[in-house]
Amino acid sequence: MSRNVYSSASFRERWAAAWRSFRVATWLGWQIESNWTDPFLFAVYSMVKPLASAAILVVMYGVITNGQFQHPIFPYIYLGNAFYIYVGAVMTGVSWAVIDDREHYRTLKYIYVAPIRIPAYWLGRGVARFLTGSFAVLITLAAGVLFLHVPFHPARVNWPLFLLSLTLGVVMLALMGLVLASISLMIAHHFFLIGEAVAGALYLLSGAIFPLEVLPPWLRPLGFAMPITYWLELIRRSLLGDVARGFPTLSGFTNGQLLGILAGLSVLFGLMAAVAFRLCDRQAREKGLIDQTTNY
Amino acid sequence: MSADLAIETHHLGRIYTIRNRRERRIRKEIVALQDVNLEVPRGELFGLLGPNGAGKTTLIKILTTLLAPTTGWARVAGYDVVREPQKIRPRINMVSGGETSGYGLLTVRENLWMFAQFYGLPSREANRRIEDLLRRIGLADRIHTKSSDLSTGLRQKMNIVRGFLTDPEILFLDEPTLGLDVNAARDVRQFIREWMDAHPDRTVLLTTHYMVEADELCDRVAIISQGRVLACDSPEALKRRLRREALFDIEITAPNGLTAAALEALPGVRKAVLSDADGGALLKLVLAEDSALPGVIGVLTERAVRVRHLTKREPTLEDVFVELVGRPLAEEEGRDEP
Numbered sequence: 001m002s003r004n005v006y007s008s009a010s011f012r013e014r015w016a017a018a019w020r021s022f023r024v025a026t027w028l029g030w031q032i033e034s035n036w037t038d039p040f041l042f043a044v045y046s047m048v049k050p051l052a053s054a055a056i057l058v059v060m061y062g063v064i065t066n067g068q069f070q071h072p073i074f075p076y077i078y079l080g081n082a083f084y085i086y087v088g089a090v091m092t093g094v095s096w097a098v099i100d101d102r103e104h105y106r107t108l109k110y111i112y113v114a115p116i117r118i119p120a121y122w123l124g125r126g127v128a129r130f131l132t133g134s135f136a137v138l139i140t141l142a143a144g145v146l147f148l149h150v151p152f153h154p155a156r157v158n159w160p161l162f163l164l165s166l167t168l169g170v171v172m173l174a175l176m177g178l179v180l181a182s183i184s185l186m187i188a189h190h191f192f193l194i195g196e197a198v199a200g201a202l203y204l205l206s207g208a209i210f211p212l213e214v215l216p217p218w219l220r221p222l223g224f225a226m227p228i229t230y231w232l233e234l235i236r237r238s239l240l241g242d243v244a245r246g247f248p249t250l251s252g253f254t255n256g257q258l259l260g261i262l263a264g265l266s267v268l269f270g271l272m273a274a275v276a277f278r279l280c281d282r283q284a285r286e287k288g289l290i291d292q293t294t295n296y
Numbered sequence: 297m298s299a300d301l302a303i304e305t306h307h308l309g310r311i312y313t314i315r316n317r318r319e320r321r322i323r324k325e326i327v328a329l330q331d332v333n334l335e336v337p338r339g340e341l342f343g344l345l346g347p348n349g350a351g352k353t354t355l356i357k358i359l360t361t362l363l364a365p366t367t368g369w370a371r372v373a374g375y376d377v378v379r380e381p382q383k384i385r386p387r388i389n390m391v392s393g394g395e396t397s398g399y400g401l402l403t404v405r406e407n408l409w410m411f412a413q414f415y416g417l418p419s420r421e422a423n424r425r426i427e428d429l430l431r432r433i434g435l436a437d438r439i440h441t442k443s444s445d446l447s448t449g450l451r452q453k454m455n456i457v458r459g460f461l462t463d464p465e466i467l468f469l470d471e472p473t474l475g476l477d478v479n480a481a482r483d484v485r486q487f488i489r490e491w492m493d494a495h496p497d498r499t500v501l502l503t504t505h506y507m508v509e510a511d512e513l514c515d516r517v518a519i520i521s522q523g524r525v526l527a528c529d530s531p532e533a534l535k536r537r538l539r540r541e542a543l544f545d546i547e548i549t550a551p552n553g554l555t556a557a558a559l560e561a562l563p564g565v566r567k568a569v570l571s572d573a574d575g576g577a578l579l580k581l582v583l584a585e586d587s588a589l590p591g592v593i594g595v596l597t598e599r600a601v602r603v604r605h606l607t608k609r610e611p612t613l614e615d616v617f618v619e620l621v622g623r624p625l626a627e628e629e630g631r632d633e634p
Contacts, residue, residue, distance in 0.1 A: 016416070017416075020413065020414070020416060021414070023413075024410055024413040024414060027410070028399070028402075028410055031399070031401060031402060031406070032399070032401060035401045036401065105397060105398065105399050105400070106395055106396065106397035106398075107397050107398065107399065109360075109362055109390075109392075110390070110397065110411065110458070111414070112361075112362060113360050113361065113362065113385055113388065113389065113390055114385060114411065114414040114415060115382070115385040115386035115414070115415060115416070116414050282364075285361070285362065285363060285364045286364045288312065288357070288362075288363045290362050290363070291357070291362060
């Protein structure tokens with residue numbers, strides 16, 4: 001009986017510590033994200049950056065297709081690119097906290113010594129990037145609808161599917177970020193490249209701007225193993241209402257099947273995140289890497 | 297394990313291995329700590345005295361759960377540092393000197409408040425403690441200053457407050473006055489002493505390579521060199537070991553080839569250390585008794601070395617260090633600690 005009481009208290013304490021870690025890290029992340037410059041410059045930067053990224057894609061598409069912006073494949077590509085902003089924002093936002101705290105602020109060892117749940121802290125640090133990322137997605141979508149005739153009709157949007165997919169996708173990206181954060185604990189050299197490299201590789205592999213059929217056959221299985229592939233498809237279907245013929249990869253799957261695959265892969269990444277953290281945390285403590293700085 | 301022990305280590309050791317990146321072979325092994333056995337009771341201000349690279353920081357990293365030992369075990373607050381870090385962390389805090397850690401975009405109050413939140417301190421209580429501690433350490437007027445705008449010394453003071461803010465059972469201070477000017481270092485030492493007086497049940501483990509700091513602050517001191525603890529006792533007891541002997545400082549002209557080894561060969565000379573001084577040298581002697589001094593003076597005269605000034609003095613921790621290590625602490629500096 002006393003053991004049960006103890007276990008229950010311990011469980012409550014763990015959740016209390018996790019919530020505390022997440023809450024304070026969210027506050028810290030927002031302070032860091034929003035205070036690096038004055039509010040006006042921050043607002044301008046937040047608008048210009050996503051629009052500039054989208055403009056590159058639009059110009060490339062325009063040149064290659066001779067300006068066929070009415071073709072149904074264009075909104076498919078445009079939406080894939082717009083929502084891919086979340087991949088960089090959430091996934092690298094979570095993992096960047098390790099590098100930022102260790103190399104820049106030199107606080108990782110004090111964070112580690114504090115009675116917090118480190119994964120919850122990392123997730124909290126990613127929230128600010130999620131918020132700024134959401135703003136960037138909205139700006140990009142608005143620009144697409146207003147200036148490029150991306151077909152967006154609120155009445156035709158499958159809102160339940162969109163909200164469910166978005167939520168599931170953000171959770172999945174955060175869990176992928178945890179895996180990356182754990183690996184970042186172990187890597188002192190070239191760490192700056194990890195987030196960018198992974199986000200870049202996934203951009204090619206997840207069907208964001210072209211169907212998986214374009215990839216060499218030996219690379220396609222990697223694309224199918226990535227939950228982002230299914231997530232982007234669900235987001236596009238929920239907003240556009242149908243499947244673009246130029247993107248036949250997942251046309252044989254129903255929305256329910258895609259949701260099931262996305263949920264399953266998210267659970268898998270959740271398990272991977274837990275295992276990766278345990279392994280990397282132990283290794284980092286054994287090798288003395290937690291407060292090791294490179295002065296790069 | 298006694299319930300009264302805050303810290304206990306048993307044959308604790310740590311070896312760093314450096315691998316060849318290409319061949320994946322172990323290129324070099326650095327022994328940072330070896331066979332460290334310590335028992336620190338609750339309520340004690342315990343000092344680790346040793347030069348840079350002696351293993352002090354490595355020991356603190358192990359005790360604060362940041363680093364795993366390679367041999368032996370350590371317990372903090374009764375919990376194993378490898379298997380039970382989550383039980384240790386709510387009970388401890390740490391501060392490292394000589395660094396500029398902290399979130400520069402946040403004010404002093406925000407930095408401290410944030411860390412207080414990690415420890416579950418209610419906001420109102422955290423703010424009360426922040427104001428109190430900042431006032432006591434002389435930083436109250438900078439409470440709304442962004443920490444990036446603080447000088448290195450003031451930033452270090454802020455970090456010291458961070459360590460004390462959570463009222464830890466056991467506090468680890470790694471060279472807390474490193475890089476501070478004389479007045480700031482004195483303020484910090486006084487702050488630590490007052491805190492210990494006000495919290496007699498709390499334990500502080502402090503590392504330093506300043507003899508005065510260890511002598512002034514610590515209830516007990518462990519002298520550590522090259523990863524080994526050479527002696528552990530109260531500063532008084534350590535000095536008492538040398539009180540049976542006679543200590544002399546002799547300022548001389550150029551030594552003219554005279555060596556410490558030659559002097560140590562004389563009857564009654566326990567230890568001789570020669571170091572450069574302005575326009576000559578300083579000879580520190582540990583003699584079995586005063587009567588050994590004429591022999592030393594005789595050798596100096598034979599070598600045409602003139603005595604400028606001669607002082608007989610009380611032993612210090614520096615003398616204890618020289619007695620144990622064979623060299624002054626300044627000569628031991630410069631070894632790189634991993």
